Amino acid sequence: MIDPAFIQDVIRVLFAVVIVTAAYIISTRNMISLVSVYALQSLTLVFMALALYSLEGTTVLLAIACITFASKVLVIPYFIATIQERIRIKRDIEFHFLSPTTSLLLSMALMLFIYIALAHIMEGTPGRESLFFFGAVIGISLMLMGMMVTFSRKRAITKVLGYLTMENGVLLFGMFVTKLPFIIEFLIIIDLIILVMLTTILTVGLDSTLEDYHNRLHRFHLVEDTEEGP
Amino acid sequence: MILLAIILIAAASLALIAVSRTNRQMNTVCIAEAALFLSIAVWLLLSGQVPISSFVIGSQYFFIDHLGLFEVLISAIIFLLAAIYARGYVEGLIETHELGKGSLKLFYGAWAFLLTVILLAFFSDNLALFWIFAELTTIVSAMLVAILYARDNIDAAIKYIFIASVSMLFSFVGLVFLFEISRSVSGEGTLNWTVLVQQAHLFPTGMMIAAFALVFIGFAAKSGIFPFHTWLPEAHARAPSAVSAILSGVLLNVGIYGIIRVFAIVHQTPAVTTLSPLLLVFGLLTVGIAALSMLPQKNLKKLIAFSSVENMGILLIGLAIATPLAIFWVLFHIMAHAFTKASLFFSAGILHRQYHSTLSADAVDDIRDVFRLQPLAAWGVILGGLAIIGMPLFPIFFSKLFILMQLGAVSLPALIILLFLLFITAVSLGYYVISTFTQVSRPETRDDIVAYDTPLGMKVPVIILLILMVFLGTVFTTGEITFLDRIVAELMF
Numbered sequence: 251m252i253d254p255a256f257i258q259d260v261i262r263v264l265f266a267v268v269i270v271t272a273a274y275i276i277s278t279r280n281m282i283s284l285v286s287v288y289a290l291q292s293l294t295l296v297f298m299a300l301a302l303y304s305l306e307g308t309t310v311l312l313a314i315a316c317i318t319f320a321s322k323v324l325v326i327p328y329f330i331a332t333i334q335e336r337i338r339i340k341r342d343i344e345f346h347f348l349s350p351t352t353s354l355l356l357s358m359a360l361m362l363f364i365y366i367a368l369a370h371i372m373e374g375t376p377g378r379e380s381l382f383f384f385g386a387v388i389g390i391s392l393m394l395m396g397m398m399v400t401f402s403r404k405r406a407i408t409k410v411l412g413y414l415t416m417e418n419g420v421l422l423f424g425m426f427v428t429k430l431p432f433i434i435e436f437l438i439i440i441d442l443i444i445l446v447m448l449t450t451i452l453t454v455g456l457d458s459t460l461e462d463y464h465n466r467l468h469r470f471h472l473v474e475d476t477e478e479g480p
Numbered sequence: 481m482i483l484l485a486i487i488l489i490a491a492a493s494l495a496l497i498a499v500s501r502t503n504r505q506m507n508t509v510c511i512a513e514a515a516l517f518l519s520i521a522v523w524l525l526l527s528g529q530v531p532i533s534s535f536v537i538g539s540q541y542f543f544i545d546h547l548g549l550f551e552v553l554i555s556a557i558i559f560l561l562a563a564i565y566a567r568g569y570v571e572g573l574i575e576t577h578e579l580g581k582g583s584l585k586l587f588y589g590a591w592a593f594l595l596t597v598i599l600l601a602f603f604s605d606n607l608a609l610f611w612i613f614a615e616l617t618t619i620v621s622a623m624l625v626a627i628l629y630a631r632d633n634i635d636a637a638i639k640y641i642f643i644a645s646v647s648m649l650f651s652f653v654g655l656v657f658l659f660e661i662s663r664s665v666s667g668e669g670t671l672n673w674t675v676l677v678q679q680a681h682l683f684p685t686g687m688m689i690a691a692f693a694l695v696f697i698g699f700a701a702k703s704g705i706f707p708f709h710t711w712l713p714e715a716h717a718r719a720p721s722a723v724s725a726i727l728s729g730v731l732l733n734v735g736i737y738g739i740i741r742v743f744a745i746v747h748q749t750p751a752v753t754t755l756s757p758l759l760l761v762f763g764l765l766t767v768g769i770a771a772l773s774m775l776p777q778k779n780l781k782k783l784i785a786f787s788s789v790e791n792m793g794i795l796l797i798g799l800a801i802a803t804p805l806a807i808f809w810v811l812f813h814i815m816a817h818a819f820t821k822a823s824l825f826f827s828a829g830i831l832h833r834q835y836h837s838t839l840s841a842d843a844v845d846d847i848r849d850v851f852r853l854q855p856l857a858a859w860g861v862i863l864g865g866l867a868i869i870g871m872p873l874f875p876i877f878f879s880k881l882f883i884l885m886q887l888g889a890v891s892l893p894a895l896i897i898l899l900f901l902l903f904i905t906a907v908s909l910g911y912y913v914i915s916t917f918t919q920v921s922r923p924e925t926r927d928d929i930v931a932y933d934t935p936l937g938m939k940v941p942v943i944i945l946l947i948l949m950v951f952l953g954t955v956f957t958t959g960e961i962t963f964l965d966r967i968v969a970e971l972m973f
Contacts, residue, residue, distance in 0.1 A: 371690045393649065400646055406638050413642065416649050423653055428660040428669060433541075434608040438652075441615050448619055449641055452626055452634050 254305055258381055261301050265388050267294045268422070272395045275415055276357060277350035281334060284411055285327050291418055292322035299425060313432050314425065321439045326414065326446055333450045334407065353398050361391040385426025393419030406453040410446055417442055482520070482532070483542055483603075489516050490596035497588045503570055506588035510563040513592050517599060518556035524549055525963075531970065543605035543674060546967040547811075551602045551737055554815055558729045558822045559595050561941035565826055566591075566722040568935030572833050573720060578628050587627050594620045594726070601734055607671045607741065608655050611648065614702060614734050618644040621731055625719040636714040643711040644701050651698025651738070657691035658745075673741055677972060680748030688751040693758075695742045703735025704789045705796060706766040713773070716785035721829025724781065728788045728825060729818040736795055736814065743799055744971040752802065759800035760890075764897060766793030771901040774908035780831065780847075780861070783912055784824045787868055790905050791817045797898065798883040806886040807973045811964050813879035816952060820867045820876060823945035826938070827860030834932040848921045853931045858917055860942045865913055867949055869906040875952040 271291035278284055299315035302308075365387050396419055399412030417438075424430055493513040500506045524530055524544060531545040570587070573579040579587070597620060601613035618641060626637035655671060663669030665682045701708035716724050743759075746752050770790035777783045791813070798810035834854050835847055850858045867874035870881070880902070888895040921929065 371686055390653065393653070397646055400642055409638075409642055413646060413649075416646065420649050420652055420656075424656050427656055428663060430608065430656065430659060434606075434612070434671075437609070437612045441612055441619070444616070445619050445641065445645060448623060449638065452638055 257301050257305050261298060261381060262384075264294050264298045264301070265384065267291075268298075268388060268392060268418075272392050272415060273354060273357070275411060276353045276395055276399055279350075281405075281408065282331075284408065285331050285334065288411055288414055289323050289327040291415065292318060292327075295418055295421060295425075296323065298422070302425060308429055310429055310432050310435070311425070314421070314435055317436060317439050318421070321443060322414070322418070326443065329446065330407065330410065330450060333453070353395075353402060357391065357395045357398065360394050361387065364390045364394070382426045386423055389419045389421075389423025389426060391419070392416070392422060395419075406449060410449050410453070413449075414442070414446070482524075482544070485520065486517070486596065486599055486603075489513060490592065493592040493596075494589060497585060497592060500585075500588075503574065503584055504567065506584060507563060507567040507570070510566070510588055510591050510595075511560065514556055514560035514563050514595060517552070517595065518560055521549060521552045521556050525553065541606040541609050541672070542600075542603050544603055545970050546963060547737070547740070547970065548602045550811065550815070550963070550967060551733055552599055554733065554818050555595070555598050555602070555730045558726060558818060561822065561826075561944060562722045562725050563591070564937050565725070565829070565941045566720075568938040569720065569722050569829055569833070571935070572932075573628070578630070579720070583627050587624065590620050590623045590627075594624070598730060598734065602737065605672045605674055607658065607673055607676070608652075609671075610673075610738065610741070611652055611655060611698075614699075614738060615645065615648050617731055617734055618648070618702065621723070621727060622715075624723045625715050625727075628718070628720060630718070632714075633718045636711070636718045640711040640715040643708060644698075647701030647708055648698035651695045654691045654694025654696075654698070654742075657687060657694060658742075661687050661691060673745070676745050677748065680745045683745075683749050683751075685749060685751045685754075688746060688749050689754055692742055692746050692751065692755055696739060699735045699738035699742075700762070701735070703732045703739070703792045703795075704766075705735075705762055705792055706769045706789075709766065709769065709789050709792075712789055713782050713785040716788065716825075717779065717781040721781070721825050721832055724785075724829070725822040725825040728785070729822040732788060732792060733814055733818060736792065739796070740799065740810075740971070743802075744973070747802060747971075747973060756800045756802055759796050760894060763793045763796030763798075763800060764894060764901075766790070766796060767898060767901045767905075768793075771904040771908070774905050777908065777912070778916075780828050780912070780916075781825070783909065784821065784828060787824075787905065787909070788817075788821055790901075791821075791868075794880065794883060794898075797887060797894075798879075801883070801886045801890055802973065803886060804968050804973045806883060807968050807971065808964050809879045809882040809886070811967055813876065813883065816875035816879055816949070817868075819945050819949055819952070820864055820874070823860060823942055823949065824864035824868065826942045826945070827857045827864060830854055830857035830932075830934050830938055830942075831861070833934070833938075846919075847916045848919045849929065850917050850919075853929065854934065856934070856939055856942060860946065862913055862917070863946055865909045867953075869909055870902070873953050874949050877953060 268291060271287050271294065274287050275284060275291075278287070296315045296319045299311045299318065303311040303315065368383065368387055368390070393416045396412045396415030396417075399415060400409045403409055403412065424435075490513070493509050496509045497506050500509060524532070530549055532543065570579065570584070574581055574584075594617060597613050597616045601610055601617065604610040604613060622637040622641045625640060626634050658676065659669045659671050661683050662671070662676060662679060665679055670676065697708070704712035716727050719727060743755075746755055767790050770786045770793060774783055774786045774790070777786060795810055795813055798806045798813065831847060831850070831854060834857070867876055870876045884895060884898065887898060
């Protein structure tokens with residue numbers, strides 16, 4: 251049996267990794283590494299679920315680790331990377347409203363705010379143990395950081411990555427605060443995969459002319475051949 | 481059992497669409513699917529077994545109560561009429577190359593899937609399951625918005641997906657909160673609504689406020705409540721009209737339904753005193769923003785879309801009052817608004833086909849000789865407009881009147897503000913109709929516009945809805961009143 255104190259330290263280190271990946275996603279302009287960093291962030295969550303499993307022994311956590319690994323470390327990043335290759339966007343340099351530096355400063359302020367707000371809401375509930383409380387704070391912060399990416403970037407594909415980061419935050423929050431039934435976690439992944447597929451396909455449409463778009467859809471076998479073209 | 485039947489019908493519909501080749505075949509499948517679902521709902525209504533426990537349905541996560549059945553009945557009727565309408569409408573879209581023939585399968589597949597997901601959402605007992613189905617409705621309906629050959633549509637769909645989905649994640653965090661609250665109270669955490677509403681009086685106030693606020697963000701975005709309404713006018717205006725009717729008449733209800741369910745739980749706790757004023761403020765702001773956006777609006781579909789925002793605000797205000805009578809009329813308003821809005825979008829769709837060259841989503845409508853070319857659609861818009869602003873003979877008259885009276889008992893200033901805002905929306909609609917429908921082309925250019933030969937299938941839904949509206953606005957059957965009373969009782973208001 252591994253020492254619980256050691257595992258708690260491991261989880262703290264993983265928290266730091268998650269925050270660093272989120273900061274990178276907020277500030278980078280390089281789209282290729284964005285996907286890899288997202289995969290790394292998801293992998294961190296997998297390790298975190300495993301670490302929590304060794305602490306608590308709830309089998310749901312093991313199942314979460316498995317589906318997170320399959321979907322968010324393998325399938326989704328692979329899918330986005332393939333699409334990116336096809337549409338050949340390397341850099342996303344257009345920011346609405348927020349520049350990366352402001353976003354980083356803002357996210358630090360957000361984390362502080364969430365810490366105080368959650369401390370206030372969870373006052374007196376049993377969930378207010380240090381590690382679990384910290385998990386909740388990091389989860390919501392990650393979520394808000396993802397939201398900033400979604401609303402401050404122009405390219406839809408970066409928006410998708412922001413949304414995915416948000417979802418990771420929700421997963422993290424759910425993992426530390428309570429134990430949801432596995433079916434719910436599973437269905438969320440399905441929902442996520444459909445959303446990612448649809449939005450990335452629509453992105454292909456936005457980043458090309460319409461005729462080009464429909465040609466590309468043919469290449470992906472998403473629509474059937476028409477007798478008469480557009 | 482019931483669950484199995486729903487899934488079988490859906491699977492059969494999707495399979496049939498996959499093997500069909502023409503618009504007519506696929507459309508027939510969609511009509512049949514909606515008709516079958518409607519007959520299941522009517523059978524449930526007549527059998528008198530409602531509320532049905534999870535055992536009969538086939539899963540512990542589902543249940544059928546009067547509210548769920550009510551929403552399913554409305555949705556199935558609108559889907560059925562919209563499918564009948566879509567046959568001619570989609571044919572027109574293909575002729576003008578606005579929709580590729582290759583996309584037909586995707587269109588009808590998404591259509592059939594959307595109805596199934598909506599049904600499952602309304603029959604979910606488990607709130608997290610409801611959340612997932614609601615989220616799926618966003619994605620599938622966005623697909624229906626994006627399907628037309630236009631970049632604007634893709635833009636609108638992406639905006640819709642991101643605003644709704646991002647907000648829905650906050651809802652999910654709220655549900656995690658709710659789960660944890662229930663776990664701390666009963667030891668065994670659950671998100672089954674039937675259990676939560678029974679336990680609710682034990683829930684701690686502070687946590688409950690936080691949970692509701694988070695859940696509200698997501699469902700408010702889904703139902704176009706201020707400040708999350710920005711996606712709505714674009715998505716509703718740019719979607720094909722058959723889809724607009726569904727977006728406005730059915731999908732907005734999904735969001736409001738979520739708010740009603742969670743608010744029913746809140747209503748059992750002291751948190752309601754904090755949250756009711758909040759709902760009232762959001763409701764007034766929503767109506768206000770909608771009214772001010774409607775005033776300068778020169779595009780019919782956008783005008784109707786903003787009117788949906790306005791009506792969602794009214795529903796929120798009714799909910800905030802939270803008396804049994806107010807809830808009764810909120811439910812009635814949901815039904816009345818759904819049918820009225822569907823009829824308006826159907827009429828607007830006919831005008832869209834007639835004047836399609838100039839009637840883009842942003843352009844000012846260049847509607848001329850409307851009474852000569854499309855008399856039915858013109859009268860559809862006029863009567864629908866009268867209905868939506870709440871004229872007597874139409875159902876919204878009663879729901880607006882009673883919600884306003886109830887509001888007057890709670891807060892007189894709020895009543896005065898709301899009356900003023902409703903006046904603005906009525907003026908905007910009236911001004912639009914008078915200024916555009918009276919335009920007549922000069923005698924020499926009169927023959928330039930060729931009348932669009934509206935298929936019968938596009939006219940019938942408008943007529944049926946108008947008759948239904950007048951019926952609902954003039955006759956109150958005891959069955960209807962008992963049914964709505966049962967919903968209010970089940971929600972424990």
